[in-house]
Amino acid sequence: MRLLVSLLLCLCIPMTWAADANAPKLDIGKGGHCVRDPQWMRKNHMHLLIHQRDETVRKGIRDDQVSMKNCVDCHASLKDNSVIARDDSFCVGCHRYEAVKIDCFECHSSKRQTALAMKDEK
Amino acid sequence: MSDTDAQRRQFLKTSLGAAAVAIAPGMLLFETARGNTEAASSKVRWGMLIDTAQCTQGCNDCVTACNKENGLSGGTAPTDSQWIRKIDLKDISSGHELSLPMMCQHCAEPPCVDVCPTAASFKRADGIVLVDRHRCIGCRYCMMACPYKARSFVHEPLTDQKPDVPRGKGTVESCTLCVQRIDKGQQPACAEACKNKAILFGNLNDENSEIAKKVRSVVSVQVRADLQLNTGIRYQGL
Ligand code: SF4
Ligand code: SF4
Numbered sequence: 001m002r003l004l005v006s007l008l009l010c011l012c013i014p015m016t017w018a019a020d021a022n023a024p025k026l027d028i029g030k031g032g033h034c035v036r037d038p039q040w041m042r043k044n045h046m047h048l049l050i051h052q053r054d055e056t057v058r059k060g061i062r063d064d065q066v067s068m069k070n071c072v073d074c075h076a077s078l079k080d081n082s083v084i085a086r087d088d089s090f091c092v093g094c095h096r097y098e099a100v101k102i103d104c105f106e107c108h109s110s111k112r113q114t115a116l117a118m119k120d121e122k
Numbered sequence: 123m124s125d126t127d128a129q130r131r132q133f134l135k136t137s138l139g140a141a142a143v144a145i146a147p148g149m150l151l152f153e154t155a156r157g158n159t160e161a162a163s164s165k166v167r168w169g170m171l172i173d174t175a176q177c178t179q180g181c182n183d184c185v186t187a188c189n190k191e192n193g194l195s196g197g198t199a200p201t202d203s204q205w206i207r208k209i210d211l212k213d214i215s216s217g218h219e220l221s222l223p224m225m226c227q228h229c230a231e232p233p234c235v236d237v238c239p240t241a242a243s244f245k246r247a248d249g250i251v252l253v254d255r256h257r258c259i260g261c262r263y264c265m266m267a268c269p270y271k272a273r274s275f276v277h278e279p280l281t282d283q284k285p286d287v288p289r290g291k292g293t294v295e296s297c298t299l300c301v302q303r304i305d306k307g308q309q310p311a312c313a314e315a316c317k318n319k320a321i322l323f324g325n326l327n328d329e330n331s332e333i334a335k336k337v338r339s340v341v342s343v344q345v346r347a348d349l350q351l352n353t354g355i356r357y358q359g360l
Contacts, residue, residue, distance in 0.1 A: 062158040
């Protein structure tokens with residue numbers, strides 16, 4: 001019984017989140033299934049990133065799936081290929097809402113790679 | 123905290139636990155990692171042998187390729203980043219002239235790493251010396267310590283960096299031997315771009331590699347060998 005209630009509640013959390021009138025409405029880009037469940041990602045994506053950055057930079061382990069490049073590739077807007085360009089862009093939208101400054105994109109590319117490659121060829 | 127609050131918390135905790143269990147089987151599908159999941163190994167020592175006789179004066183192909191690969195502006199002012207530069211040398215007594223590429227020498231005993239107060243400068247297991255920009259505080263000790271003037275400081279905000287080469291204001295940078303390419307099994311951009319094959323790249327520790335064989339058979343020198351830094355970049359005919 002407890003399990004059932006818990007499961008019901010799990011389903012409800014995202015719904016209440018979506019129902020909050022002030023919650024950011026994000027342009028999730030391609031979206032689809034993330035590398036983890038979305039609710040988990042909302043809470044923990046920074047732990048994934050910080051772990052992966054040490055693995056990649058310092059040890060040379062390049063797991064494409066949890067790479068910054070992969071995040072941007074899926075979540076950049078389909079309109080402008082960016083995760084930070086507009087108020088509802090994937091990263092900026094939430095971060096403004098939560099008042100957490102991100103400086104990832106002072107160094108990392110905020111644009112979808114495929115779009116950049118096309119620009120290069122022109 | 124009221125009783126109701128405590129109950130709610132407990133309730134939330136259990137439901138989150140249940141969520142993890144419920145999702146786990148599905149998650150496994152997405153757990154399979156892609157890309158290069160092997161760490162750099164100390165069995166490898168990446169290095170280069172530069173044949174100065176093959177390097178033509180005025181040719182800048184390696185520099186151009188480096189700038190393109192790593193998203194550098196190509197400017198040569200003191201405040202512009204230069205990861206590799208062409209140097210013209212002249213022996214005054216004989217008049218013999220040489221032109222050669224010069225970059226981070228990927229020292230085995232790197233002074234830049236010794237002096238870095240934050241451990242941002244570090245040597246990877248396979249001998250590549252890098253700056254971890256997540257830690258670099260821009261103090262520039264490493265720039266002063268490097269005998270080869272290999273490092274640059276990023277003075278201005280940057281935009282449109284390459285997805286594979288994050289770079290940003292307030293940090294130090296230098297030649298990375300194109301780690302992003304090496305980790306995929308490719309050659310550094312400069313080595314690939316040189317028409318005259320003046321830059322030979324490979325694993326110095328593998329006695330059957332082309333570079334190891336050549337280092338055994340020809341005379342090559344390290345620049346400022348007296349400093350005993352055991353550089354990964356060697357020059358032939360210097
Ligand atoms: S050449 Fe300079 S930057 Fe490169 S490893 Fe040696 S000391 Fe460090
Ligand atoms: S500038 Fe950065 S990499 Fe260089 S010594 Fe200071 S913290 Fe280390």
